[in-house]
Amino acid sequence: MLKQRTRDMGQTATADIATISRISAVPAILQVISELTGLRFAAVARVIENTWTTCAVLDQLDFGVQVGDELELISTLSGEIRQGQQSVVIDKASEDPLCRGHQTPRTCPFESYIAVPICRTDGRFFGTLCALDPDPAPLKSSTIQSTMESFARMLALQIEADENLQRTEAAPIKERKTTELREQFIAVLGHDLRNPLFAISAGAEMLLRKLKDPANEQRARHILTSARRASKLVDDVLDFARGSLGRGIPVNIEPSPDLGDVLRHVIAEIQSIHPKRIIESSIGDLSDIHCDRERVAQLLSNLLANAVVHGDPDGPVEVSAQVEEGHFVLSVKNQGLIAEDALPHLFQPYSRPTGGTPQAGLGLGLYIANQIAQAHGGQLDVKSTPSHGTAFIFTLPLTR
Numbered sequence: 001m002l003k004q005r006t007r008d009m010g011q012t013a014t015a016d017i018a019t020i021s022r023i024s025a026v027p028a029i030l031q032v033i034s035e036l037t038g039l040r041f042a043a044v045a046r047v048i049e050n051t052w053t054t055c056a057v058l059d060q061l062d063f064g065v066q067v068g069d070e071l072e073l074i075s076t077l078s079g080e081i082r083q084g085q086q087s088v089v090i091d092k093a094s095e096d097p098l099c100r101g102h103q104t105p106r107t108c109p110f111e112s113y114i115a116v117p118i119c120r121t122d123g124r125f126f127g128t129l130c131a132l133d134p135d136p137a138p139l140k141s142s143t144i145q146s147t148m149e150s151f152a153r154m155l156a157l158q159i160e161a162d163e164n165l166q167r168t169e170a171a172p173i174k175e176r177k178t179t180e181l182r183e184q185f186i187a188v189l190g191h192d193l194r195n196p197l198f199a200i201s202a203g204a205e206m207l208l209r210k211l212k213d214p215a216n217e218q219r220a221r222h223i224l225t226s227a228r229r230a231s232k233l234v235d236d237v238l239d240f241a242r243g244s245l246g247r248g249i250p251v252n253i254e255p256s257p258d259l260g261d262v263l264r265h266v267i268a269e270i271q272s273i274h275p276k277r278i279i280e281s282s283i284g285d286l287s288d289i290h291c292d293r294e295r296v297a298q299l300l301s302n303l304l305a306n307a308v309v310h311g312d313p314d315g316p317v318e319v320s321a322q323v324e325e326g327h328f329v330l331s332v333k334n335q336g337l338i339a340e341d342a343l344p345h346l347f348q349p350y351s352r353p354t355g356g357t358p359q360a361g362l363g364l365g366l367y368i369a370n371q372i373a374q375a376h377g378g379q380l381d382v383k384s385t386p387s388h389g390t391a392f393i394f395t396l397p398l399t400r
Contacts (some may be wrong), residue, residue, distance in 0.1 A: 013053050016046045016126075017067060019166075020055035022350060023158045027365070028237045029129075029151050030058040035230045037144050039112060039131040041065075044155065047127040049080050055127070061134070082125055087116040089145055092136040112137035114144065117150045129155065131365075143196035150196075200227040230370060236364045239371065240349055249368070251292035251375045259286040262297045263321055263330075270304045277308050278282055278316040286321060289328050291376060291396065296330070299380075302365035303392045304333040311336035311390065326398050333391040334388045338384040346382055369394075 018115055020026055030042040038118045040060035046053045052071045059065050090096045090113040115130035131151045139145070203226035239249055255264075260283045271279050271377040300319070307317045311334025318333040338346070369392075371382035378396035 013046060019053045019159055019162050020044055023155065025237055025240065025259050026056045030056065032230055032233045032237070033131050033151070034058055034060070035226060035233060036147060037114065037131055037139065038137055038368055038395065039133040041133065042131040044129055045123070045127045081115055081117050081128055085117045086185060087145055087149060089114045089139050091138055091140050110134055112139055114139050114148060116148045116152045118155050120156050126159060126164065143199055147196045194311060197227055197231045201231070235380060236368060239368045240364050249371045249375045251295050253290055253292055256291050256293040257287045259289050259293050259296065260321070262293050263300055266297050266300050267304065267319055270301065270308060274308050279319065280316050281319040284322040286323065290300060295372045299369045299394060300330060300332070302369040306365055307332050307334040323398070328396040330394040331391055335389040337386055338390050343382060343384065345398065353394065362384055
């Protein structure tokens with residue numbers, strides 16, 4: 001169990017914690033790291049001369065670590081990372097030379113551990129992005145180190161952007177610099193994170209073609225499934241960053257005569273994942289619609305997945321796509337009911353329906369769907385009543 005000491009934090013530590021809390025992508029980053037590595041504890045920490053302070057944490061091991069908790073730097077490996085500004089990757093601490101005689105494994109029992117430095121663009125050290133688990137894990141043989149280092153660079157850019165914004169919120173020149181840093185953040189997210197995930201997926205697919213042993217084939221299939229799930233998380237984070245930090249989700253409006261077939265494919269895909277659910281569809285003549293069909297398909301996929309997961313499991317899900325009175329109208333209806341006080345918050349990032357069992361994902365599906373609707377010049381509405389259930393309705397004027 002981690003040995004924690006809570007102290008009176010100075011203004012600097014408090015400001016750093018507040019900065020990290022304002023970076024909305026941090027919870028998603030920690031979840032992606034956990035998904036990729038299988039490590040059940042991940043954190044962003046501020047590291048100064050004597051202390052390691054938690055700024056954000058994902059604790060699936062019930063260590064009890066909370067934001068603002070401090071450890072003496074001597075009891076962590078962050079001192080070595082701070083001095084050398086180099087990543088530390090440990091597959092099995094009990095056999096690793098770096099951990100022999102070190103206090104960390106005794107105060108915090110772990111076997112697998114990875115930590116990368118977070119450094120500002122001028123080289124100043126901020127802290128670490130780290131993850132650990134009591135079970136060993138093959139971290140050195142994976143691409144996770146480069147992925148986490150990309151995350152660390154993104155966090156450094158966002159930290160500087162937030163600090164600039166806090167200091168010079170009213171200054172136009174500094175505001176432009178902040179915008180540029182945000183755009184850099186999106187560019188790093190899109191480029192640096194896709195490459196290692198692509199390598200993992202491609203490697204797993206190659207193994208599946210060559211392996212004949214059922215046990216190893218199952219492991220390779222698990223790697224491929226996890227990589228695809230992590231890739232979906234990265235896509236959601238990227239769309240979130242574009243919507244909230246950049247210039248909005250980009251769309252390519254063009255004639256889409258095959259839009260009906262694209263939407264039917266989405267419905268069939270969701271149905272194959274949930275074969276026991278009843279999904280009824282009514283797709284009209286959509287041959288004259290101008291839109292970004294891939295983004296509209298993503299919008300439907302998010303709404304339909306949300307309806308299947310959160311709607312009444314015994315009731316059907318109804319999908320309708322029609323042209324009505326000069327508008328393209330796409331609706332997804334289920335028999336569930338959303339609490340009235342939750343309706344105003346549904347399209348906010350990381351929003352989840354109240355009650356029920358915890359769900360996978362980041363809680364960005366409805367937010368991204370709404371951003372896609374707005375990028376098209378359309379509107380996404382929700383209606384929920386006890387007599388008619390819940391309906392999400394995307395309306396797009398055909399003449400704009």
